[in-house]
Amino acid sequence: MNKGKIVSIHSFRGGTGKSNTTANLAAQVALAGKRVGVVDTDIQSPGIHVLFGLDERKMGKTMNDFLHDKATIREIGLPIHENVGGAVGLSKLKDTHIWLFPSSISGRDISQILKEGVDFNKLNVGLQTTISEFDLDYLFIDTHPGLNEETLLSIATSDVLIIILRPDNQDLQGTSVTVDIARSLDVPNLFLMINKALPKYDPVQLKKEIELQFNAPVAGVLPLSFDMADNASSDLFSLRYPDHEWSKGLRGVAEAILALDNK
Amino acid sequence: MTDDVDIIPQLKKIAIFSGLSDDVLVTIAQRATKRKLAPGDVLMKKGDPGDSLFLIHEGWVKITTVDSKGEELILNKWGAGAAIGEMSLLDGGMRSASAVALEDTEVLELSREAFEEIVKSPVVSLAIIKDSTRRLRFATTYIERAIDLAQKIAAGDYSFLEQSQALINDNDDSKAAQMLSAFFTMVRKVKEREDGLKQQLEKLTFEIDQTRRKKEFEEITGTEFYANLKEQAKALREKRAQE
Numbered sequence: 001m002n003k004g005k006i007v008s009i010h011s012f013r014g015g016t017g018k019s020n021t022t023a024n025l026a027a028q029v030a031l032a033g034k035r036v037g038v039v040d041t042d043i044q045s046p047g048i049h050v051l052f053g054l055d056e057r058k059m060g061k062t063m064n065d066f067l068h069d070k071a072t073i074r075e076i077g078l079p080i081h082e083n084v085g086g087a088v089g090l091s092k093l094k095d096t097h098i099w100l101f102p103s104s105i106s107g108r109d110i111s112q113i114l115k116e117g118v119d120f121n122k123l124n125v126g127l128q129t130t131i132s133e134f135d136l137d138y139l140f141i142d143t144h145p146g147l148n149e150e151t152l153l154s155i156a157t158s159d160v161l162i163i164i165l166r167p168d169n170q171d172l173q174g175t176s177v178t179v180d181i182a183r184s185l186d187v188p189n190l191f192l193m194i195n196k197a198l199p200k201y202d203p204v205q206l207k208k209e210i211e212l213q214f215n216a217p218v219a220g221v222l223p224l225s226f227d228m229a230d231n232a233s234s235d236l237f238s239l240r241y242p243d244h245e246w247s248k249g250l251r252g253v254a255e256a257i258l259a260l261d262n263k
Numbered sequence: 264m265t266d267d268v269d270i271i272p273q274l275k276k277i278a279i280f281s282g283l284s285d286d287v288l289v290t291i292a293q294r295a296t297k298r299k300l301a302p303g304d305v306l307m308k309k310g311d312p313g314d315s316l317f318l319i320h321e322g323w324v325k326i327t328t329v330d331s332k333g334e335e336l337i338l339n340k341w342g343a344g345a346a347i348g349e350m351s352l353l354d355g356g357m358r359s360a361s362a363v364a365l366e367d368t369e370v371l372e373l374s375r376e377a378f379e380e381i382v383k384s385p386v387v388s389l390a391i392i393k394d395s396t397r398r399l400r401f402a403t404t405y406i407e408r409a410i411d412l413a414q415k416i417a418a419g420d421y422s423f424l425e426q427s428q429a430l431i432n433d434n435d436d437s438k439a440a441q442m443l444s445a446f447f448t449m450v451r452k453v454k455e456r457e458d459g460l461k462q463q464l465e466k467l468t469f470e471i472d473q474t475r476r477k478k479e480f481e482e483i484t485g486t487e488f489y490a491n492l493k494e495q496a497k498a499l500r501e502k503r504a505q506e
Contacts, residue, residue, distance in 0.1 A: 120495045147483055156496035169470055176476045177483070184484060185496045199419065200461050213471070 004035075004131035007140045007257060008158040012174025014145045016164045017195045020228075021250065022142040023051040024238040025162075027089075028254035030081075030096035031239075034137040037077070037130060039063060041103040041143055041150065048142050051236060052100055053085045054078060063103045067126045073133050076101050089239030099134055124157045138257070147181060155182060160189040160257060162219070166196045167206055172213070179214050189260055191219040193253050198224055219256040222249035270295075270371065273318060277346040279353065282390035287381065294377035300324075300364035306347070309361045313351025314375045319343050322368025328360045340365065352378045353395070409446055421454045 009022040022038065030036040040048040041063075049055075065071040077099040084090045131139050141158070143151045155161055161182050165171040175192070182190050192214060194206060203221040211218050225246045228237050238247035270292045274280050280288065295318070300306060306317060306324055319341055326339040326347070338360055341347065347362055352375060382388045412423055424447065483489060 120492055120499075124499060149488060152483070152489065152492060156492050157499065172471055173475065176471050177479045180476070180480045181483060184480075185493060186500050188500070200457075 004136040005138050005159040005260070006127055006131075006157055007138055007160040007162065008143050008154045009140060009162050009164065010143045010151065010155065010178060011145055011164040011171075012147070012178055013171060016145075016166055016171065017228075018145065018164050019048045019142050020051065020237070021162075021164055021193065021195065021253075022140055023048050024236055024247075024250050025254050025257070026098060026138070026140045027093060027096075027236050027239055028251055029138055029140075029257060030093060030098040032254070032258055033096075034258070035097040035135055037099045037101055037134055037136045037139040039101045039103060039127075039130075039139065039141045041141060041154070047102075049078075049100060049102060052080045053087055053090050053235075054080070054083065054100060063101050063126070067122055073101075073126075073130050077130075077134060078102070087235040087240070089236040089241075092239045093236075099136075101130060120153055120156060123153050127157060147178065152181070152185075155187060156185045158187055160191070160260065161187045162191045162193055162253070162257075164193045164195050165210075167194055167198070167201060167210075172210075176214065179216060190216050191253070191256055192216055193219055194221045196224040197221050217256075220249040220253040222246050270318075270320070273320070273344050276344055277316070277318065277349055279349050279391055279394060282394045283387060287384070287387050287390075291373060291377075291381055292371075294380065295371045295373045298370050298372055300368040300370065302364055302366050304364045304368075306362040306364060306368075306370065307358050309358050311358045313348055313356050313358050316349050316352050316373045316378070317347045317362070318371040318373070319345045319347070320369040320371055323365040324362045324368060324370075325365055326360045326362055351375075353391075405440075405443055409443065412446070412450070416450060416453070421450065424451060424454065 007025075009018055009025070011018045019040075026036050026038045038048065038052075061071040061075050063076060066073050066076050078101075080090075080098045080100055081093050081096050084092075084094050127139060127141075130136065141154050143154045155178075163175055163178050163182075165175045179190065179192075192210060194210060197203060197206060201221075203223075207218040207221050223245050225244070227241065227244060228246055237244070238250045241247055271285060271288050274288045274291060275283075280291070283291075297320070298306075298317075300322070307313075309328055321343055323340055323342045324347070325337050326341065327335050327337050330336045341362075348358065350356065351358070352373070355375070382391065415421075415423055484493075
């Protein structure tokens with residue numbers, strides 16, 4: 001039996017900072033000494049591979065090829081720790097163990113998914129193989145925004161679901177449906193993460209009221225940060241600016257994930 | 264014209280005269296004329312050319328203007344020892360407000376002509392320049408204080424409001440202190456509005472449409488795909504729990 005946990009990161013709408021959060025969370029968990037994999041299924045640009053400093057031209061085969069038996073998982077995994085480059089933040093991953101498993105990159109791959117589909121057992125076996133082949137402690141999945149079939153599959157197979165939302169009405173409305181779906185699919189561990197919180201909100205009060213609203217724990221309230229927008233997607237923010245409020249909040253979420261091992 | 268000796272200490276209280284020697288003040292007092300006012304008498308009218316200074320010797324006057332509806336607005340009340348229109352002697356500006364006697368009042372009027380006669384002495388001019396400069400510098404420190412606070416407001420820091428009383432010195436120049444006091448009132452109101460808005464926003468955040476939530480949930484879970492998925496997921500969870 002695999003000990004590795006599948007952690008899906010989801011947000012109902014785009015623009016919540018989901019890919020950025022996934023990459024930073026995976027990096028923080030890797031820094032804590034865990035063996036980590038990241039599956040990139042949100043193909044919207046900028047892809048998560050850019051955050052890890054990887055060139056998409058280097059990515060030959062993808063998770064889709066693996067799921068359709070056209071490649072082995074060993075051919076897919078890209079060792080990030082061996083390709084950290086010169087970026088200040090990323091280079092801190094040099095002594096960790098973290099792999100990226102790219103998903104569909106091209107339009108052809110996407111249409112293939114739609115045509116052939118991926119069923120639940122196939123996806124589940126594929127993810128479990130990934131975990132066992134690379135001896136992973138955590139496999140992070142950066143899901144599509146919204147609740148399409150592929151995202152529902154990811155949620156259904158997850159041990160941990162992290163829903164990212166901004167404190168506004170539209171995100172709350174969408175999150176309410178995702179929370180209901182997660183409960184319907186018996187996801188064992190559900191966390192909310194509030195991102196891009198405006199300074200006018202009191203984080204403690206915000207956390208309390210959202211927890212009350214959804215009856216689910218809020219693992220972090222992370223501030224809206226123009227510093228982060230400036231950083232664009234060239235490096236991992238929480239590694240580059242560890243003392244920033246956003247980075248502190250993110251480490252709190254990583255700690256919540258790590259704490260599940262001691263449950 | 265007056266020769267009362269007790270006028271001298273009163274003249275000294277007038278800012279632009281505060282640096283002058285007793286000899287000069289006696290000359291000024293001699294050149295001043297006494298005016299008696301009955302209640303309701305107008306001492307000066309808003310918009311008139313400011314060509315003299317008044318020192319209240321006895322009684323009370325109100326300083327008034329009219330509001331946007333044309334009604335009288337009392338800005339202030341002054342009693343014995345107060346000087347009105349001192350700046351006009353220097354810059355010849357128009358009266359910014361009217362002054363009306365509230366009771367039987369006696370004032371000392373110093374005309375611009377008389378004043379200009381006095382300042383022909385370089386010693387007197389220099390004393391007046393020095394005093395004006397001192398007051399200008401004083402006003403500047405108030406402005407600097409206001410700039411500093413304005414920057415704090417821009418950063419959303421209102422903590423200085425708690426100590427606003429300590430920042431206004433009662434002995435300070437009245438106009439500058441009034442300005443800072445008005446500034447604090449303004450900031451308090453801005454903060455109140457901001458707090459109100461914040462509460463409103465926070466409240467807005469928690470309006471989940473439960474009917475829509477239920478409808479969207481049912482749309483997703485009502486498919487055959489979902490029913491299969493739920494069953495498979497359940498089996499998977501049970502299997503994982505056993506292992």
